[in-house]
Amino acid sequence: MNTTVVNSSELELSKSGTKRFSMDWKVYRSLFALIILMAVLTFLTEGTFLSSRNLTNLTRQVAINGILAIGMTYVILIGGIDLSVGSVVALSGVVAGVLQVNYGLAQWTESQAILGAGLSIFAAMMVGVVCGTFNGFMITRFRIAPFIITLGMMVIARGLALIFANGAAIAPLGDAFNFLGQQYLSPTTSIFVVSGVGALVMIQSLLKKGKSASDYVFMGFTVLMTGAMLYTFLGYRGLPIPVLIFGAFGIAGILILQKTRLGRFVLAIGGNPEAAWLAGVPIRKITFGIYVVLGALAGLSGAILSARLNGALPTAGELFELDAIAAVVIGGTSLLGGIGTVRGSILGAFFIGSLNNGMSLMDVSEFYQKVIKGVIIIFAVWFDTRQSKSK
Amino acid sequence: MELKKELLLDLRNITKTFPGTRALDGVNLQVHAGEIAALVGENGAGKSTLMKILSGVWPEGSFEGEIYVSGRKQNFEDTRQAHAAGIAMIHQELSVFSELSVAEHLELDHLPGWINWRELHSRTQKFLDTLGLGLQSTTRVGDLSVGGRQLVEIARALYRDARVIVFDEPTSALTEQEVVRLYTIVERLRSEGRALIYITHRMDEIFRLADRMIVLRDGKNAGELSATNSQGQRLSRAELEPQLITWMVGRSIQDIYPVKNTKFGDELLRVEKLTLRSPKGKVLVQNLSFSLKAGEVLGLGGLLGAGRSETFEAIFGMLHGSGPRGAGFEVSGNVWVKGKRKDLNTPKDAMNARMAFVSEDRKGSGLVLGQSIRSNMSLPSLVAGRAGLARGYGLAAQVLPDREVKETGRWAKELRVKSSNLDQAVGELSGGNQQKVVLAKWLMTEPEILFLDEPTRGIDVGAKVEIYQWIQKLASQGMGILLASSEMPELLGLCHRILVLRQGSLSAELGADRATQEDMMRAASL
Numbered sequence: 037m038n039t040t041v042v043n044s045s046e047l048e049l050s051k052s053g054t055k056r057f058s059m060d061w062k063v064y065r066s067l068f069a070l071i072i073l074m075a076v077l078t079f080l081t082e083g084t085f086l087s088s089r090n091l092t093n094l095t096r097q098v099a100i101n102g103i104l105a106i107g108m109t110y111v112i113l114i115g116g117i118d119l120s121v122g123s124v125v126a127l128s129g130v131v132a133g134v135l136q137v138n139y140g141l142a143q144w145t146e147s148q149a150i151l152g153a154g155l156s157i158f159a160a161m162m163v164g165v166v167c168g169t170f171n172g173f174m175i176t177r178f179r180i181a182p183f184i185i186t187l188g189m190m191v192i193a194r195g196l197a198l199i200f201a202n203g204a205a206i207a208p209l210g211d212a213f214n215f216l217g218q219q220y221l222s223p224t225t226s227i228f229v230v231s232g233v234g235a236l237v238m239i240q241s242l243l244k245k246g247k248s249a250s251d252y253v254f255m256g257f258t259v260l261m262t263g264a265m266l267y268t269f270l271g272y273r274g275l276p277i278p279v280l281i282f283g284a285f286g287i288a289g290i291l292i293l294q295k296t297r298l299g300r301f302v303l304a305i306g307g308n309p310e311a312a313w314l315a316g317v318p319i320r321k322i323t324f325g326i327y328v329v330l331g332a333l334a335g336l337s338g339a340i341l342s343a344r345l346n347g348a349l350p351t352a353g354e355l356f357e358l359d360a361i362a363a364v365v366i367g368g369t370s371l372l373g374g375i376g377t378v379r380g381s382i383l384g385a386f387f388i389g390s391l392n393n394g395m396s397l398m399d400v401s402e403f404y405q406k407v408i409k410g411v412i413i414i415f416a417v418w419f420d421t422r423q424s425k426s427k
Numbered sequence: 428m429e430l431k432k433e434l435l436l437d438l439r440n441i442t443k444t445f446p447g448t449r450a451l452d453g454v455n456l457q458v459h460a461g462e463i464a465a466l467v468g469e470n471g472a473g474k475s476t477l478m479k480i481l482s483g484v485w486p487e488g489s490f491e492g493e494i495y496v497s498g499r500k501q502n503f504e505d506t507r508q509a510h511a512a513g514i515a516m517i518h519q520e521l522s523v524f525s526e527l528s529v530a531e532h533l534e535l536d537h538l539p540g541w542i543n544w545r546e547l548h549s550r551t552q553k554f555l556d557t558l559g560l561g562l563q564s565t566t567r568v569g570d571l572s573v574g575g576r577q578l579v580e581i582a583r584a585l586y587r588d589a590r591v592i593v594f595d596e597p598t599s600a601l602t603e604q605e606v607v608r609l610y611t612i613v614e615r616l617r618s619e620g621r622a623l624i625y626i627t628h629r630m631d632e633i634f635r636l637a638d639r640m641i642v643l644r645d646g647k648n649a650g651e652l653s654a655t656n657s658q659g660q661r662l663s664r665a666e667l668e669p670q671l672i673t674w675m676v677g678r679s680i681q682d683i684y685p686v687k688n689t690k691f692g693d694e695l696l697r698v699e700k701l702t703l704r705s706p707k708g709k710v711l712v713q714n715l716s717f718s719l720k721a722g723e724v725l726g727l728g729g730l731l732g733a734g735r736s737e738t739f740e741a742i743f744g745m746l747h748g749s750g751p752r753g754a755g756f757e758v759s760g761n762v763w764v765k766g767k768r769k770d771l772n773t774p775k776d777a778m779n780a781r782m783a784f785v786s787e788d789r790k791g792s793g794l795v796l797g798q799s800i801r802s803n804m805s806l807p808s809l810v811a812g813r814a815g816l817a818r819g820y821g822l823a824a825q826v827l828p829d830r831e832v833k834e835t836g837r838w839a840k841e842l843r844v845k846s847s848n849l850d851q852a853v854g855e856l857s858g859g860n861q862q863k864v865v866l867a868k869w870l871m872t873e874p875e876i877l878f879l880d881e882p883t884r885g886i887d888v889g890a891k892v893e894i895y896q897w898i899q900k901l902a903s904q905g906m907g908i909l910l911a912s913s914e915m916p917e918l919l920g921l922c923h924r925i926l927v928l929r930q931g932s933l934s935a936e937l938g939a940d941r942a943t944q945e946d947m948m949r950a951a952s953l
Contacts, residue, residue, distance in 0.1 A: 179753060245829070297809050298822035304806055307795035309751045314784060314792045315868075316775035316810035320749040322822075374797055 064253070066367055066383040069416060073387060077394035084397055085390075088271025095268065096344070098389035099278035100125075100337045104360040105367075105381040106289040107330035112364050113293075113306045114323055115373030116175065116182040121334040121360060123193035124167045125353030128160035128338030130197045132213070133206035133348025135159055142210030153212035160339035161332050167193055168331015172324035190357070197350040207347030217343030220274035227266065229275060233287070234262030278340050285333070289378040298322070306373030362413050363388055387416070432459040434498070435622035436481075436514075436591045441492035443476055443485065450476040451490070452646045458591065458622040463613065465625045465637035469675055469887030470857045473646040474626055478593055482516050483509035496591065510536065514591045515584030517577065525569025529555070529562055532579050533586045551586075558582055560612070574605030581612060592616060593624040598632060599885060602731040603952070610636065628885060629914070633671075634664040642674040649674040676889045683892055684920035688902040692721030695907040696876050697763040703734075703741040703931075706755025711737040713932040715760075719876065719907040724898060726922030726939065727911040729951045734931040735911040736787050739878045743784045744773040745792075764876070778811045783874035785865050787881040787911075789858070793865045796854035800846055803853050804835040804868040813872045838867040843893065859890025866897065877901065880911045895921060915944045927951050 077085045084090055104121050111118050136142040141152035167189055174185045221229060241247075241255045269275045293299040304312040305319055313319050337356075342348040367384035369376025391412060395405045438456040442449070451473045458464045468474050479485050481494065483503035494501045496512045503509045524532070530551040531538065552564040560578050568579055577597060584592050594613070598606045613636060616623060625636060633640060634654070642649040652671060655661050672683075696719040703712040712734045719725050727735045740746055741758045748754030750773070762769050764780045771777045777784070786792045794803050808814040809826065814834045817824040835849055842863040846856060853864055862882065869877065879898070883891045898921055902908055912918050918925050919939050927935045927950035935950035 176749075292823075295825050296822065297817050297824045297826060300802065300806065300809055300826060301822070303798065303802070304795050307798050308792075310788075310792040311795050312806070313750045314743075314745060314774050314786060315807040316773070316778045317806070318749070318773075318775065319751065374795065 066380050066387070067257075069366075069419075070383050070387050070390070073390055073394075077390060077397075081394065081397045085394055088268050090393070090397065091268040092272040092276060094386075094389055094393045095279045095282075096276045097393060098385050099276070099282040100341055101356065101359045101363060101389065102282045102382055102385040103285055103333050103337050103340075104330075104356060105363040105385045106285050106378055107326075107333040108357075108360040109289065109364050109367070109369055109376060109378050109381040110293075110302060110326045111182075111330050112361070112369055112371060113302050113373055113376050114326060115306045115309070116323070116327070117186065117361070117371075118171065118182065118327065118330055119186040119357045120167060120171065120189035120193055121330065121337075122353040122356035122358075123190045123197065124164050124331060124334040125338040125341060125356055126350055127167070127193040127197040127200070128163040128335035129342035129348040129352055130201045130206065130338075130350050131163045132156040132160040132339050133209060133342055134200055136209045136213055136348075137206050142208070142213065144210070144212075149210060149212035152210060153215065156213050157216060157336070157339045161335040164331040164333065164335020164338065165328055166331070167334070168328040169324075171331065172327030175327065176320045176324045194350075201348065201350040203350060205347045205349050206342075209342065209346055209348070213339075214343045214346050216277055217340045217345070219277050220269075221277070221280060223270050223274045226269045226275040229280070230265045230269065231262060233283070234258055234265075278344065281336070281340070286378065286382050293378050302326070303374055306375075308374070359388055360385075366413065366416050388413075432461055434458075435460045435496065436624075437495040437498075438477070438481065439493045439495070441477060441480060441490060441494075443480060443490040450646050451480075453492075454643065454646065454648055456624075456641060458624060460590075460620045460622055461617055462638045463617050463623045463625055463636050465627065465633045465640045466643065467627070467633060467640055467671065467675060468643035468649070469889060470859060471645075471887075472643040472675075474643055475595075476646075477643070478516065478595065478624075478626070481509065481591075481593065482506055482514055507536070510587060510589075513587070513589050514593070515587065515589035516593045516595065517580045517584065517597055518595055525567070527568055528564065529566050529568060529579055529582070530564035532568060533564075533583055535583070536587075554586060555582060558585060572602075572605070573600045574602065574608070577601070577605075577609070578612075589621070591622045591624070593626070595626045596628065596885070597625075598627065598629065628887070630664070630668065630671075631914075631916075634667060640667070640671060642671060644675060644677055649677075672888055675887075683888075683895065685896050685899045687724070687921070687923065688722050688899055690722050690903060690905075692905055693765070694718050694763075695721050695765055696909075698742060699761045699763075701738065701741060701760035701762075702758070703737055703746070704757040706753070711931050712741055713930075715928075715931075715933055717926055717933075717936075719909060721875070721905045721907050722902050723924070724902050724908045724910055724922045726918040726925035727909060727928065728913075728915065728918050728925050728947055729928035729934070731913060733928040733951065735913075735928060736880050737931070738928070739784060739786075739880050739909070739911065742771065743777045743782060743878065744771045744775070745784075747773045749773070775810060778807060778872060778874075781873070781875040782878065783807070783869035783872055783876070784878040785862075785869055785880065785882055787884065789861050789865060794853050794861060797852055799850045800839065800844065800853055800856075800864055801831060801835045801849040803864055804838060804871060805831050807868055808834075808871045811872050834871060835867075838871055839864075842867050842870075842897070857887075857890075859886035859893075862886050862890065862894065866894065870901075874906065876907045876909070878909045878911075881913065882910070883912075883914075883917065915947050918947070919944065 074085065108118060108121070135156045141156055144152040171186055171189055174180055175182050237258050238255060241251055241258070244251060293302065301312065301317045301322055304315070304317055305322060309319055338353065341352055363384035364376070364381045365371060365384070366387050367377065367380025367382070369380060391409055392405070395408065400408070434457060436456070436458040438454065441451050441454045443451040454473065454477060456477065466474050480490050483506040486504050487502040494503070496514070501512050503512070530547050533551045533554070534547065548564045555562045555564055560582060562578055562582060568576060571579065597609060601609060613623060613625070627633060638654050640652045640654070642651065652667055654667070699716045701712055701715040702710070705711055715738060717725065727738065729735055742762060746752055746756035746758060762771055769776070769780050771780060774784070790796060805816050808816050816831050816834065817826050819825050832849065839846070839849060844860050844863045844867065846860065853861055856864065882894055898908060898910070910918065910922060919942065922939045925937045925939055925942060925947065926933055927937065927947055929951055937946055937950070
């Protein structure tokens with residue numbers, strides 16, 4: 037016989053299957069950091085921080101940065117960056133404002149009011165889509181670094197916002213439009229929505245075969261979160277509309293990344309574009325699409341922000357891009373791409389939001405707030421990288 | 428030969444433990460002046476760890492054992508002290524700074540704070556002239572080829588007058604001409620009385636250069652062979668190789684190459700007049716035509732840069748404008764798959780035509796190193812919709828984790844991927860196991876035509892043999908296999924026919940039964 041003798045007993049056979057009782061501590065690390073921060077803030081504000089009213093406000097403040105952070109997570113995961121979101125928020129808000137005030141959509145009444153509001157919101161999103169399309173097109177077609185393109189877009193969109201608004205605030209906007217940023221679901225509806233989502237997540241987890249330790253922790257966490265949300269929203273005025281939108285996008289963002297083919301492709305592109313391409317992943321299409329979606333989310337955020345303020349400011353949304361990037365990074369996503377989660381970014385957005393909210397409650401001057409926030413962001417990321425290295 | 432030469436390097440009883448493993452266990456290594464000692468062993472045998480200890484990367488105190496250079500005991504605290512003792516490493520991945528000049532590289536360790544450029548260049552150029560390697564002190568290192576950069580590293584070692592020089596896989600990225608030049612240099616260094624340690628996976632190099640072969644296995648000395656017999660005559664490869672391989676893998680392997688498949692089927696692939704131009708207009712592949720039958724292993728040989736990989740990339744759609752290599756590549760020619768003409772623009776098109784491509788560069792285009800074995804294995808099947816890994820259509824299709832674990836687990840077992848579990852990052856695996864993951868991920872897509880580009884580069888003998896067996900097994904199952912390799916024995920041992928390329932065009936087609944390495948060499952270089 038000419039064949040080779042390979043003694044299989046000498047070769048260690050691999051154990052198939054996944055880790056059963058291991059925990060994904062990285063996710064919970066962000067969570068613990070958030071809980072510690074909230075505890076400290078509660079202590080420093082003598083409990084005010086934990087009141088239903090304040091927590092509701094906190095979620096309202098977090099909603100916009102959270103929506104941006106969800107989209108930003110995908111952009112960073114594919115190895116990109118988008119610095120233009122803050123300016124796009126302003127530009128789209130201004131466009132919605134111009135429609136509302138200069139074109140008189142705010143004066144429309146009855147059922148037309150809803151149409152007017154819808155048109156304004158749609159226009160805001162379209163502005164975002166156009167900006168995102170520009171970013172995505174330049175990045176995929178001409179292979180210019182995303183940092184440069186979106187930096188340019190950041191300046192262009194800010195300039196356009198100032199031009200359209202003539203450099204001044206546009207106000208007041210219509211009540212139907214403001215609903216998007218200011219209103220709440222009624223407490224009864226809120227109970228249904230919050231506990232419905234909580235129940236769905238629980239059922240999914242319970243149906244999963246071969247539960248690991250982290251699955252049980254996750255179920256406990258779900259119960260806890262549902263309870264916390266009911267306490268927050270029922271103790272005040274119900275579920276704020278921006279938070280409802282944030283939640284919907286958050287769930288979608290998590291599911292797409294975890295469960296779908298697209299999610300796998302996104303992680304592969306960020307991890308190694310050459311290998312992803314060779315394996316047949318349509319890199320250009322996905323990259324382009326992700327910038328467009330982030331643009332649309334920025335447009336929607338612009339509409340929500342101007343609705344919340346009852347006015348469109350061309351200077352709104354300044355440094356929003358940095359808050360979104362910070363949220364993503366605090367949530368454990370690698371700036372190099374390929375590694376990260378949407379739920380981490382959501383926690384990151386709450387981390388930054390709590391910091392802002394808590395310091396305002398304590399009457400820390402805004403100048404000092406910036407310094408403290410910067411220091412804490414650096415510390416959080418340093419701690420995170422140190423932890424991952426030591427693993 | 429009768430004179431006992433000076434013992435330049437003596438490593439005694441080196442033991443190094445990492446948490447959980449003993450990387451080195453009482454290893455001894457002696458190298459004399461004017462000697463080339465080949466250090467051989469599979470990946471993970473402890474070669475790199477031993478060299479890190481020798482070069483001071485692992486400082487005194489982090490290991491047990493003693494290092495003697497020219498009879499004096501050394502205690503290296505860092506790499507600088509190893510340099511000072513006359514030890515130099517020529518690394519596999521060259522650690523050069525592409526913006527710096529050759530002169531700056533030579534004096535990198537002791538560049539003065541204020542540089543007198545004229546003096547620096549005249550000083551270093553004078554030295555370079557004595558070497559006769561054709562290096563200019565003012566050349567920017569980034570402008571040199573890989574071979575040229577390696578010469579800079581060698582020059583740097585000689586500039587310090589290193590007496591012990593370690594070559595770590597020096598030929599893995601060189602062209603044939605550069606390899607020949609390197610051999611001459613290595614032999615010259617030997618004749619100058621330096622002690623050389625040569626690490627390589629390529630057997631032909633070992634038998635050509637080494638005076639002595641030291642085999643490591645599992646962190647221990649497995650054996651040692653002299654290349655000459657007691658009369659001072661050089662022994663042949665056939666006399667040395669079986670013993671060497673037995674020591675390396677810990678078992679005897681009668682024949683590395685399994686029996687070739689003999690059942691052929693219908694034509695699977697026909698390529699006509701394939702031509703590829705680079706964005707700068709350079710012709711990389713010219714008018715290449717061939718056909719491949721089911722069950723056939725067709726070899727693609729030729730020197731580095733002859734267009735082997737480029738042929739694969741062009742057929743597989745790698746060079747389409749929407750890929751990461753960018754626009755500008757021009758591909759022309761016709762491809763028939765099972766008698767049907769196909770336009771293969773992107774890798775996805777090729778995958779839909781039941782092709783698979785195990786690329787040359789595992790780290791570059793083969794694997795997502797930071798991700799798990801499972802994600803890596805399932806990626807192409809998810810794209811192509813094979814193995815039932817996803818439910819639904821398009822990008823929103825849901826990945827089925829249970830099914831994924833089952834399928835990837837099955838393939839990991841089939842190919843004997845050694846890992847702690849499927850969620851382990853592929854970057855943590857050895858080269859051989861990484862290559863098995865690449866092979867598994869493509870076999871999962873149920874291909875009919877398989878492109879293998881240097882499938883055994885940089886992997887150890889055990890894994891090599893397993894891959895050879897897989898090649899024949901797949902061929903006997905009716906797969907058509909295109910195999911590109913720079914190792915001629917590999918092509919002769921595995922293929923039915925061999926196409927030899929030269930500067931992008933077909934230079935000869937050889938039947939592997941009668942062809943010899945000389946035939947291939949002649950056709951490749953002519």
